Amino acid sequence: MKKLLVANRGEIARRIFRSAAARGIATVAVYSEADATSAHVADADEAIAIGPASARESYLDAAKVLQAAQDSGADAIHPGYGFLSESAEFAEAVMAAGLTWIGPAPDTLRSMGDKARARALAQAAGVPIVPGSPRFGPDDTVDFLAEAARVGFPLLVKASAGGGGIGMRRVDSAEKLLRTIQDTQSMAGKAFGDATVFLERLVPKARHVEIQVFGFGDGTAIHLFERDCSLQRRYQKVIEESPAPGLPDDLRARMADAAVALCRQVSYAGAGTVEFILDTQTQEFFFLEMNTRIQVEHPVSEMVTGRDLVGMQIDFARGRLQSLDQSEISSTGHAIECRLYAENPAKMFMPSPGMLQTFVLPSEADGLRVDAGYREGDAVTPYYDPMLAKIIAHGPDRASAAQRAVQALNTLQVTGIATNRDFLIACLQSAEFLSGDVHTGFIDANRKSLVAA
Template sequence: MSEVSRILIANRGEIAVRIIRACNELNCSTVAVYSEADRMQPHVRMADEAYCIGAAPASESYLRIDKLLEVTKRSGADAIHPGYGFLAENADAARAFEDEGIVWIGPSAEAIHLMGDKLTARASAMEAGIPLVPGMRKNEAISDDDLIKGAEEVGYPLLIKAAAGGGGKGMRIVTKPEELEEGIRIARLESQASFGDDRVYLERFVTNARHVEIQILGDRYGNIIHLGERDCSLQRRHQKLIEESPSPVVDPELRAAMGEAALKAARAVGYYSAGTVEFVLDNNTKEFFFLEMNTRLQVEHTVTERVTGIDIVKEMIRIAQGKRLSIRQEEVEFNGWAIECRILAENPWQGFMPSIGEISGFSLPSGPGVRTDTGVGLGSEVTPYYDSLLAKIIIWDTSREEAIIRTCRALEEFQIAGIDTTIPFYIQLLKTPEFMGGGIHTRFLEDEYMITQVNSHERAKVAAVAATLLSHQKTKNAFVLGRRPVGEKWQQYARTVQLAARF
């Protein structure tokens, strides 16, 4: 396979920025695509070329295989990186590009079909002898009537899951039969909107469980390794919020067993490129069960990069170029502890309601062991069309205790004005005895954690100061370029608003 020299990034936001940086370091030129809503986003400016592919809805832009193919040919790109979400686990997309002689930076279309689809993945894992969470075994599309009948066999509580895609979309917990039909309806709608596929299936919901996943890397010559585990148990409505590596409950013996199971699943489908095998881990017995395989780059790949020193995105590109893995299993070493917090444009004090608007203040954290991946900046417009992820902070330190302390410090430094974010929620959460002691599970936030918002007299005073300052600046005509103050007055205004947001 020839060298890949020009890569189209079929994605947006922080992952598009992440891939562009890796391409630059490998001396590959980059082509960005964007919807009309993303015209001014950072990834558009960072790429060597950028093309508009349609209106704001993903179904009219980022999910349009025909438009992406057209831009790939027009720009002269010889490869495409799908990132995560959108078309990343779409076997038809991978096949369409491969048929045109364009390199798909990811696994083969066949591997995506077998493992990216949750139904066929379960069948493949079963054939490989990997323990499964009990659930429906039918591999083709399942009708609503089949689901209703199958629920009696699966038992309650159960989980309705989208057969395609991931990221918590198209998932619903059902605790009793009367909730089933509505749960199926909503899960199908979410799955269709996110992945263009409304197929869903059922599996038993394991209580008091942790979500632990194994990162794998394989080349086209049969070499495949695992890079240890990530603990993704801190979730809300199946959406991961905080991830860490290693897991506080996985010892070397369990890591080896889970790693071997992940490699067995990957070998069963001739897997190459980056991928993740996800497991449900029983908190009490430490038994683990195959959950699914993500045939793509994960949002949380960053914590694995930090503790292993391996650049997963670069490895994906090298593998797509036909190169062998640059590291063997016995050479993989784990160093220290890494924690990732997903910074979301949501208001945690109002049921995590999405927050939209212009980012009017933006200051990133820094210092030893601090990495920030972001796809927004000062002046960016946060719209309702896409996922609420704004940025990720990835913190490393020598121990879990020190990493938690450093993460809290970095979160305090991370200032975003103009919209609500989950930053203050994370600061509160990281300091709880349950998180600090590692005693959490996938339902911790829904079942045990009580969000408390400080509502002090001091907060009201700071808010009043901010409002007074804003009124004064308007009177003095200190606003230019829309509604943005300039110079020292803008800095003072931003600091005051940010301070108010922290109370």
Template sequence: MIKRLVIANRGEIALRIQRAARALGIETVQIHSTADAGTSFVRAADLAVCVGPAATADSYLNMPRIIAAALASDCDAVHPGYGLLSENPEFAALCEESGLAFVGPRAECIAKMGDKIAARNVMTAAGVPCVPGTNDPLPDDLDACRTVAAGIGYPVIIKAAHGGGGRGMRVVRQSDDLAAALKTTRAEARNAFGDDTLFMERFLDRPRHVEIQILADAHGNAVHLGERDCSMQRRHQKVIEEAPAMGVSRALIDATAAACLRACRDLGYAGAGTFEFLYQDGEMFFIEMNTRLQVEHCVTEAITGIDIVQWQLRIAAGEPLTLRQEDIALHGHAMECRINAEDPETFAPTPGRVRDFIPPAGNGIRVETHLEPGAEVPPYYDGMVAKLVTSGRDRTEAIDRMMGALAALRIDGIQSNAPLHRRLLSHPAFREEPQTIHFIEHLIAPEA
């Protein structure tokens, strides 16, 4: 088992990892920037090491300093959390070269899944259903691209092969718009990702976002933990997640998950991972694999009773999975709201000092946060400051408990997006059934 773990992340996920490590008897070393000195997640660790100034490039993304901190603190493993360096194959390789266990898959797996074209080819070979599109990079020749688009059928979406986070994508609805879209997307991909390789897929106009959580070890064992619905998104960023995905047949989920597990075995994948799909007209279409812990892992934990972070640590230590697929059952329904420090009307960031913070509590309520009275929300990092998770016997009860949790939540000193969550959860259409990924943009568009 791992003896001492460096946590290469910050905020609520750092505390979550500390909690899992503590349950396994693992000591924790928390890296931090000067801006985060004295925060709750820094104080809670067994040891804290400052790795640089506030800017992420000089601290949380500074690989040499993080590795040096881990070695100087006599750590034997690194947990990257999510975001930051969690899907950076160079960092995973550097950990391995330094004799540190990287809590995640091998660098080769991260690199392959980070290349959207390579990922499509792996999934196709394993029988994972993909959106109709190209399995090779788009050529520079415009006429050739027009031929490709005509073969797929308009509308199409052009994507950066190494993109993510909603960047490097353009929807094209007719041939006349293709040239400008290709030029703009190539430039954005080059600037954002250092690589202007593009591919093309059919654009689905009314999909839901459904993802499947897996765990795999280094001994060839793999299981899935069911699915999540993450369709409530704004600008390709998730706002509300829930599990399971209502209205999607269990037979379809099980068949798709079985193909995902085949892909994991083909890759030699070890760790937690998430296969993301677009769901429309009764079909699932693969879009990408996240080779890390997801923000929304909590809703899967709520309906399965399985601690995903503990299993990440155990797998990284070389332990075999003791979970069997037939023993994994889904109980009830769970929902997660991401609480961001932002203006609920303009969505502009609202950093500042939290004068008072009172989290909700009660049956079926879980809160993941690093906030406390007097905490400073700095302007340098992601604005998510808390996650509210509720569970119930069914979706209605989970929603009702979330409405109660949001009503009880108190954050004074900064604004949050809690009003948006209340509006979404009380909307008749959302309460009746899960909606498509365009629901939020259609809801707020008339006001804009």
């Protein structure tokens, strides 16, 4: 591998460039018209324009990305997260062109990208799954009320091909069930080209705990411990940490073992994340989904294990990473990641595009890492996800990691746009968070006080 094209933008593209450069691999950026002067373009050894601001006509256009790789002489493609990262068709096209695909096999992407199929595979591997229904499309004849009664309210109507919180709608009673199913099917058909949905029980007070895994394609796999991603807003993660606070050691081990068992079941190859819902009342855990890519929150796992996950992806793809034994992986201290967004919490978290007139990030130091997609003077456009940067703090324990994160956020200087900085600080300093009482309803339950702070 001599030249790597990253089929992405922003902080994840810059993050991948760092690991590639450390291995002496030349890098190629792709960019839309809106990103022509962006930081990731400046970081790469060369850059190629692939279309207008619309993601569908640029970053999501597989043919344009592949043509850019061929024009630049790249011999490998890393998709990052989002965009084309979980597209089996794109992975196949990359491999058919004779390029190295840095990601799981296309068949794995298909299997795990289909929520209903992924549930079946998890069940076959002995992994507990949330009670749910078979999937059904708009033309299927189904007794929805009977299925809902079997699953139980409250429940979620979930798009089979959805992900990242997209295509999930809560239903609390039978009165709104049919309309929600129809609306979700319509949205799923337009967004994913797959209008099938299924019903899944909603755990009333849950934690979102995920296991970072790495498979070697031969039925062997390891885990790099867990992350708690319970602080969410509209199913989008805001603060992530590792280890998960207050998790009994035997439960932690069982969740990790279940994640590795699923990887073995599908002969998983590369980095991935197995996500679980944990019932805070019963301590039961259930398979949620598997993300077949690097995650936004992967830095917390890197901070506690000392492993370069992106570097491992690259090394595995070029045949330079041998199978690791679980005994070689250890976790030290505690890490917390905060997602800094260009949004206004006081206005229902509306995105806040504009010019970054001032953008002074905390200085990286021992125990503090900053992954940013922007620089001072850059324009934050309305076309893409509004995440500006990730602030990742590490300490010997959870309290010190939280304190370090607060200190870092307090040094942050941003003018020209609104951000969620103060909201993040309020979360980190709240009594509930500091006590470890985290759950997926945390932000909704404390929204007023957190926004006011």
